[in-house]
Amino acid sequence: MAAPETATIHTDIIDTHILPRLDGETLASAACASSQLYSLCTQDKLWMNVCNSKWPSTHHPRVRDAISAFPAGHRSFVSDSVPSILVPQKNHHPRPSQAPELISAVDIYYQSTAVYSRVEVTETQSESFARSPFWVELSDPKRTVTTPVKFEDDGDMFLSHLEEHMSLSWILIDQTRSRAVNLSSVRPVSVCRHRLADEVQLMYVTILAVDDGSSGFVECRVVVTCCGREGGELHVKEVSLQVQNMDGKSLSGREAVVILQEATESGRRKIGGSGEERERYGEFLAMQRERKEGKSRKERRLDSLSYATWLFMFVTLMVVLGGVRENGKGLGLLDEGKWVFNGYVREWKDGERVAVSEK
Numbered sequence: 001m002a003a004p005e006t007a008t009i010h011t012d013i014i015d016t017h018i019l020p021r022l023d024g025e026t027l028a029s030a031a032c033a034s035s036q037l038y039s040l041c042t043q044d045k046l047w048m049n050v051c052n053s054k055w056p057s058t059h060h061p062r063v064r065d066a067i068s069a070f071p072a073g074h075r076s077f078v079s080d081s082v083p084s085i086l087v088p089q090k091n092h093h094p095r096p097s098q099a100p101e102l103i104s105a106v107d108i109y110y111q112s113t114a115v116y117s118r119v120e121v122t123e124t125q126s127e128s129f130a131r132s133p134f135w136v137e138l139s140d141p142k143r144t145v146t147t148p149v150k151f152e153d154d155g156d157m158f159l160s161h162l163e164e165h166m167s168l169s170w171i172l173i174d175q176t177r178s179r180a181v182n183l184s185s186v187r188p189v190s191v192c193r194h195r196l197a198d199e200v201q202l203m204y205v206t207i208l209a210v211d212d213g214s215s216g217f218v219e220c221r222v223v224v225t226c227c228g229r230e231g232g233e234l235h236v237k238e239v240s241l242q243v244q245n246m247d248g249k250s251l252s253g254r255e256a257v258v259i260l261q262e263a264t265e266s267g268r269r270k271i272g273g274s275g276e277e278r279e280r281y282g283e284f285l286a287m288q289r290e291r292k293e294g295k296s297r298k299e300r301r302l303d304s305l306s307y308a309t310w311l312f313m314f315v316t317l318m319v320v321l322g323g324v325r326e327n328g329k330g331l332g333l334l335d336e337g338k339w340v341f342n343g344y345v346r347e348w349k350d351g352e353r354v355a356v357s358e359k
Contacts, residue, residue, distance in 0.1 A: 024050045047074035057105035060119040080180040103173040115147040134256030136241040144235035151228030179264040185277040
């Protein structure tokens with residue numbers, strides 16, 4: 001029986017010259033080839049190199065500390081965080097307790113080169129966070145981050161160029177459970193320009209399924225705001241994350257954290273392209289429109305019913321009052337204890353009718 005081809009290559013050569021050149025997907029595939037390669041490909045130093053080259057934000061001390069507690073270190077982190085879409089999957093397990101803080105590791109790329117990296121720690125225990133709309137903002141009013149992109153004024157061509165070449169990774173890390181999830185679509189689902197402010201906004205969206213008995217889905221929306229002047233560089237001004245329900249309402253901090261924690265633990269990952277992400281976002285918008293139209297129809301029916309009820313009451317009142325004025329007939333008070341109704345006098349005493357006579 002022929003020996004495996006890897007047996008003819010010295011282990012040190014594989015370990016030092018071949019494996020460090022592989023990306024995460026190739027490393028994972030190679031690990032399945034043989035027990036020898038599995039032992040070599042699962043070394044944490046290789047996966048740390050994958051993390052650092054793919055996400056410069058993982059160099060941050062807080063992120064490194066968080067990754068060190070993952071079950072398989074950097075390999076587990078890559079498995080959770082490789083740019084992916086979250087296949088909608090409703091969770092029927094008990095909801096986890098709220099994490100005291102969440103770590104956001106954010107990287108923006110232009111033509112696969114990182115141009116922006118930032119780490120933000122969000123404290124989730126305060127009452128103000130729990131009650132306020134969930135909003136994580138990465139911005140520095142004193143400076144912007146310069147990119148190699150030239151700010152052009154050629155309309156749709158410039159926006160299409162950004163849509164094709166600007167990608168984003170927003171990894172949310174739950175340090176208490178040693179899990180992570182990538183909340184961003186790889187490519188923007190929309191790019192628009194605000195000419196008055198000389199700003200361009202790129203929107204990245206991931207749709208999550210929730211099991212709250214009402215809306216069914218929520219939208220994780222990351223908005224990247226860039227600014228610049230024609231002919232100059234494009235600057236990243238602000239990056240923000242929010243979570244909205246099917247009605248377009250922002251969830252509170254308490255609601256959003258529960259949903260995001262469920263996504264880190266039970267969200268099923270699937271590597272997908274920008275076409276699939278756009279398709280899922282289009283389906284979400286269609287569901288939003290259908291939901292809005294259904295609510296409008298229901299409100300119109302309720303308005304019609306309310307109008308009909310008030311109209312009936314008004315007509316009834318007019319008929320009764322009209323009967324009183326017509327020849328003394330109808331309903332009216334003649335004397336104490338005597339009422340007239342449709343031409344007949346009814347006499348009452350101590351709450352009981354004692355006589356009825358024609359008027």
